[in-house]
Amino acid sequence: MTRALVTGIGGQDGSYLAERLVADGVEVHALVLAADARPAHCPPDVVLHVGDVADVDATRRLVLDLSPDEVYNLAAISSVAQSWQEPDLVSRVNGMAPVALLESARLLHERGHDVRVVQASSAEIFGEPDRSPQDEGTRVRPLNPYGAAKAYAHLAVGVSRQRGLHASSLVLYNHESPRRPGQFVTRKITSTVAAIAQGRAERLVLGNLDARRDWGWAPDYVDAMVRAARVDTPRDYVIATGESHSVDDFVSAAFGAAGMDDWRHLVHTDPAFVRPADATELVGDSSLARTTLGWSPTVGFTEVVGRMVAADLESD
Numbered sequence: 001m002t003r004a005l006v007t008g009i010g011g012q013d014g015s016y017l018a019e020r021l022v023a024d025g026v027e028v029h030a031l032v033l034a035a036d037a038r039p040a041h042c043p044p045d046v047v048l049h050v051g052d053v054a055d056v057d058a059t060r061r062l063v064l065d066l067s068p069d070e071v072y073n074l075a076a077i078s079s080v081a082q083s084w085q086e087p088d089l090v091s092r093v094n095g096m097a098p099v100a101l102l103e104s105a106r107l108l109h110e111r112g113h114d115v116r117v118v119q120a121s122s123a124e125i126f127g128e129p130d131r132s133p134q135d136e137g138t139r140v141r142p143l144n145p146y147g148a149a150k151a152y153a154h155l156a157v158g159v160s161r162q163r164g165l166h167a168s169s170l171v172l173y174n175h176e177s178p179r180r181p182g183q184f185v186t187r188k189i190t191s192t193v194a195a196i197a198q199g200r201a202e203r204l205v206l207g208n209l210d211a212r213r214d215w216g217w218a219p220d221y222v223d224a225m226v227r228a229a230r231v232d233t234p235r236d237y238v239i240a241t242g243e244s245h246s247v248d249d250f251v252s253a254a255f256g257a258a259g260m261d262d263w264r265h266l267v268h269t270d271p272a273f274v275r276p277a278d279a280t281e282l283v284g285d286s287s288l289a290r291t292t293l294g295w296s297p298t299v300g301f302t303e304v305v306g307r308m309v310a311a312d313l314e315s316d
């Protein structure tokens with residue numbers, strides 16, 4: 001039986017990954033912070049280990065004791081906005097902790113155990129990219145503390161791979177679902193639009209409406225992680241839909257999904273939500289993943305928005 005260790009199971013991707021691995025018959029172990037001892041959507045079969053990925057000694061002991069076949073590092077502070085408030089914490093959790101995890105896996109590998117590591121990286125490592133769409137050869141040049149920490153971990157995966165470890169870094173573009181927390185613009189939009197449609201809110205206040213992102217469906221991105229762990233050759237992959245849309249497009253699709261035509265006057269902007277530095281357009285070319293992993297996105301932009309709005313309309 002395959003044994004996997006997942007960090008960050010309390011997040012959107014961790015929950016979908018755990019469900020997927022359990023469905024595949026994998027024995028799933030997860031590292032959880034004491035605060036979220038049984039995270040929402042965590043399948044009952046998952047074995048929980050309380051600890052912080054940033055506690056590198058404890059994490060090393062766990063990896064060496066468990067001897068997992070697959071390690072998925074999803075633990076991260078996932079908000080770019082928060083990384084401006086707490087850059088030191090973000091660099092520890094998103095940058096240094098993955099390096100320690102890679103080193104623990106490398107020790108297992110040296111003992112002859114075939115362990116595979118998948119690092120959840122981010123399009124934010126490209127910052128303001130000099131080419132569009134971006135692919136695996138695009139220059140790494142982050143713009144914010146979140147991207148800088150993710151870039152460090154991404155490069156460390158390459159270093160471990162050169163030392164023989166089966167390690168892959170997946171440069172994930174924005175991926176959404178009804179489980180996306182409300183601090184991300186997509187869920188902020190869908191939950192507020194649902195509230196407006198139901199008479200519980202009056203306006204939607206956002207930052208930069210012109211920012212463009214490549215928004216996919218989160219379970220598809222988890223599928224790419226599993227495929228990357230199971231192919232013979234480890235590599236880095238861009239995981240994206242290849243389509244970019246503006247925040248304004250997202251707002252329009254969300255009101256459309258809620259059945260509202262006359263909504264423009266309900267949307268306001270506030271400089272408080274505009275970031276000090278923000279990529280204006282991120283869009284990924286996932287050709288390598290499509291050809292070598294047989295991966296492709298299964299849910300398009302309008303459907304992603306529609307599913308999120310439908311879930312928010314149902315939940316209240």
Ligand code: GDP
Nearest residue numbers: 080183184185186206207208209211247273278
């Ligand atoms: P990110 O791409 O990982 O930072 O994901 P987010 O969902 O937080 O932000 C996506 C884009 O939406 C960024 O360019 C933000 O600047 C932009 N944006 C515009 N208004 C807002 C807002 O009110 N909240 C957030 N989180 N982002 C916003």
